[in-house]
Amino acid sequence: MKRYIFALSLLATPALAEAPIWTGIWTADPDWCQYSDLIGGHDPAPIRITETEVAGLENSCSVTSVRGNEPKQYWELILACSGEGEQYEDTALLMMDGQDTLWRWFGGGAPFKFTRCGG
Numbered sequence: 001m002k003r004y005i006f007a008l009s010l011l012a013t014p015a016l017a018e019a020p021i022w023t024g025i026w027t028a029d030p031d032w033c034q035y036s037d038l039i040g041g042h043d044p045a046p047i048r049i050t051e052t053e054v055a056g057l058e059n060s061c062s063v064t065s066v067r068g069n070e071p072k073q074y075w076e077l078i079l080a081c082s083g084e085g086e087q088y089e090d091t092a093l094l095m096m097d098g099q100d101t102l103w104r105w106f107g108g109g110a111p112f113k114f115t116r117c118g119g
Helices: 002-016 030-038
Strands: 024-027 047-049 053-056 059-069 074-083 086-096 101-105 112-116
Touching (some): 024 030, 053 074
Antiparallel strands (some): 024 047, 053 059, 074 086
């Protein structure tokens, strides 16, 4: 019986792991959160970032690797993307400001501010 309980606890352990703070549904405009269930098919809509995917309007990316600095709340996601008939690689630079504000850099220039839907 002890072995059975131990085996169940091993199976349950990954499910108990918390998702990274940067995962969630993010928006540049809080009014867009009403379209959270239409990501990828409605303009405007927020974006969804998970541990394995970044999805937005007419594009989606698989997360191929993540490097980060948890204490400084900074992460770099390496992405393999497809959108509008094209395949490309991208890098998402993310920085958290509290629990519900995410800053993302798209190339050079200033970062874009996103807030968490439902946050």
